Amino acid sequence: MTFAVEKPMFEDVSAFQKKREDKIEFSMPKMTTEDDEAFLAPEMNAFGRQFRDYDAESERQKSVEEFYRTQHINQTVDFVKKMRAEYGKLDKKVMSIWECCELLNEVVDESDPDLDEPQIQHLLQSAEAIRKDYPNEDWLHLTALIHDLGKVITLPQFGGLPQWAVVGDTFPVGCAFDESIVHHKYFLENPDFQNKAYNTKTGIYTEGCGLNNVMMSWGHDDYMYLVAKENGSTLPSAGQFIIRYHSFYPLHTAGEYTHLMNEEDKENLKWLHIFNKYDLYSKSKVHVDVEKVKPYYMSLINKYFPETLRW
Numbered sequence: 001m002t003f004a005v006e007k008p009m010f011e012d013v014s015a016f017q018k019k020r021e022d023k024i025e026f027s028m029p030k031m032t033t034e035d036d037e038a039f040l041a042p043e044m045n046a047f048g049r050q051f052r053d054y055d056a057e058s059e060r061q062k063s064v065e066e067f068y069r070t071q072h073i074n075q076t077v078d079f080v081k082k083m084r085a086e087y088g089k090l091d092k093k094v095m096s097i098w099e100c101c102e103l104l105n106e107v108v109d110e111s112d113p114d115l116d117e118p119q120i121q122h123l124l125q126s127a128e129a130i131r132k133d134y135p136n137e138d139w140l141h142l143t144a145l146i147h148d149l150g151k152v153i154t155l156p157q158f159g160g161l162p163q164w165a166v167v168g169d170t171f172p173v174g175c176a177f178d179e180s181i182v183h184h185k186y187f188l189e190n191p192d193f194q195n196k197a198y199n200t201k202t203g204i205y206t207e208g209c210g211l212n213n214v215m216m217s218w219g220h221d222d223y224m225y226l227v228a229k230e231n232g233s234t235l236p237s238a239g240q241f242i243i244r245y246h247s248f249y250p251l252h253t254a255g256e257y258t259h260l261m262n263e264e265d266k267e268n269l270k271w272l273h274i275f276n277k278y279d280l281y282s283k284s285k286v287h288v289d290v291e292k293v294k295p296y297y298m299s300l301i302n303k304y305f306p307e308t309l310r311w
């Protein structure tokens, strides 16, 4: 394999080039090809139910519903503005992408009816699944690996936010809460629900303004997008879009809120549709061997991210 190496700006070209080549050699180990069958989406989740069944009668569903009750009451325009300002500082920690993956060993997502495994497994399961079907789109494998890293903000050293401010599906604030949002009834107690400036179809926005100008409920998607962007990641725009809107089920699955999109959003949405299948249907009790796949993902991290990032 050959790689295009950017023209270095240094005087000592050979030393720089050498460093760069070492990095590249390390960064491209062979892909494992033991099982190269296509990814098959299962019909049932690990609990023997349909995926994303928010109305089933079970203990897990009850706690998921309670999660959405608090999320819907508390995610307001004011709250999102505060969170954006606070987390925009990126002053919580300096660490690498892989260190963050390992921190997710400690995080279990209370909003998810389909998975109660540590989040690092979900990252690897979705990345390995998408890699099977799109072997040449390395940026997509990496996008899957990192898409949920933002969940670290539930940990004490990152501000210890309650789960309702971190996980679950997302939706715009500042305009009407669409009825396709799961457990929509709990918005009745959200102060923005009664606010005339915020409760019309376009609210504080304009048709076609672009999602970049829309404030989404605060959580792991927007936070991780911010981390990637502010630290100068070279992930393509579709990868950044996937990270930012993968929980926006009211758009990518229900097809609502399209009046807020611009042309670029429409292009990127095609990739988000592809991604969503692997994010959702790869959730399983079968663990991926972390050490075995780590070298491959390290090579992608080195390609698209600096060594350490501000979080």
Ligand SMILES: O[C@H]1[C@H](O)[C@@H](O)[C@H](O)[C@@H](O)[C@H]1O
Binding pocket: 109, 111, 112, 113, 148, 167, 168, 169, 170, 246, 247, 248, 249
């Ligand atoms: O419960 C899940 C989980 O929190 C995911 O990380 C998020 O992306 C989904 O939208 C949500 O339904």
Ligand SMILES: [Fe+2]
Binding pocket: 147, 148, 220, 246, 247
């Ligand atoms: Fe997520």
Ligand SMILES: [Fe+2]
Binding pocket: 122, 126, 147, 148, 279
């Ligand atoms: Fe996910």
